Amino acid sequence: MQRSVELSGKSQSTLTNYARCLSRLVLHFQCSPLELDQEQLLDYLHHLKSQYKTPSESFFKHTIYGLRYLYRIYGLPEHRVVLPQIAGSKKLPVILSKQEVRLLIKTPKLLKHRLMIAMLYGCGLRCSELRHIELQDVWLDRMQLHIRQGKGGKDRYVPLCRLLVRGIHKHLVSDKPVKWLFTGKNPSGAPVALSPMGVQWVVKQARQQSGIKKAVTTHILRHTYATHLLEMGLDIMTLKEVLGHVDIRTTLIYLHVAQCAKTAGFSPLEKLYN
Structure with missing residues (x-):
């Protein structure tokens, strides 16, 4: 993943976010994400959604994006199908006077x-x-x-x-x-x-x-x-x-x-x- 991220020109922060979220997933199941079935993935994402409320929406988002990227690297498009879509934020930015x-x-x-x-x-x-x-x-x-x-x-x-x-x-x-x-x-x-x-x-x-x-x-x-x-x-x-x-x-x-x-x-x- 590191090699692919660097070759694609993505930022170091992208790699850090993906690696941090996928590492948490590995520690949770004690196995590679490539070995998980669809039910395990959905259970884990549901666990994240219920455990983390407001500030950690980014952790949930980066977990999904990291998995999509990982599956693309390994040519596993069928694994990506089960991942939920991320709804775009409708919040307007805060500005100063x-x-x-x-x-x-x-x-x-x-x-x-x-x-x-x-x-x-x-x-x-x-x-x-x-x-x-x-x-x-x-x-x-x-x-x-x-x-x-x-x-x-x-x-x-x-x-x-x-x-x-x-x-x-x-x-x-x-x-x-x-x-x-x-x-x-x-x-x-x-x-x-x-x-x-x-x-x-x-x-x-x-x-x-x-x-x-x-x-x-x-x-x-x-x-x-x-x-x-x-x-x-x-x-x-x-x-x-x-x-x-x-x-x-x-x-x-x-x-x-x-x-x-x-x-x-x-x-x-x-x-x-x-």
Whole structure:
């Protein structure tokens, strides 16, 4: 499975999620998933569904996706038939108001932490994309950020504003990073790319200290970026590109959240001779 995931270009997190869920399945039955019959599989999935309520829907989902992937590798299409379909989530994303974003950005004492939050929101970055920004990817003169190998292995460019350019310049002078824009330290003290927990800790601390009551995560800042851009007049196709979405349907969900001014319907004939 590891070889297949890496050859297909899927992310390390995909492999981790599949392996974690399938390992739990192996420990439960003390045998390979390939040896299980349909009744055993359904019993186990029912056990997961009844044991884990709200937060572990992802564990249930990754178990099914992991099994489907495993059966595809071994050429066992008949095993996939019994697996239930995963219904798409109908939840709308939580977003912050403009006032809440301003409050969140100004709360951290360290410039580095303020800049991290500002870039998550101001560029619509995923957590992994922020962590892996290298100095060569920051084009201050062109006011652009090059996102290399984002989700789905896609490259893209996102615009930087003057506030971010000024903040990045100050950060480069004060922290003097060598390879990555934002660095952490390993146990020996050597600089390394920030960990996911490190980025999430910065956002969590800022939320707690700011007094914002909403749950705030790195991805909620990305949702907020997309929604605010729509409300400020950006068209949906350009938004799809800057977010790095493969499917426009993923982007369309923000239309249900954005409070865009609507134009009343009219006949085109009225404008034809105007």
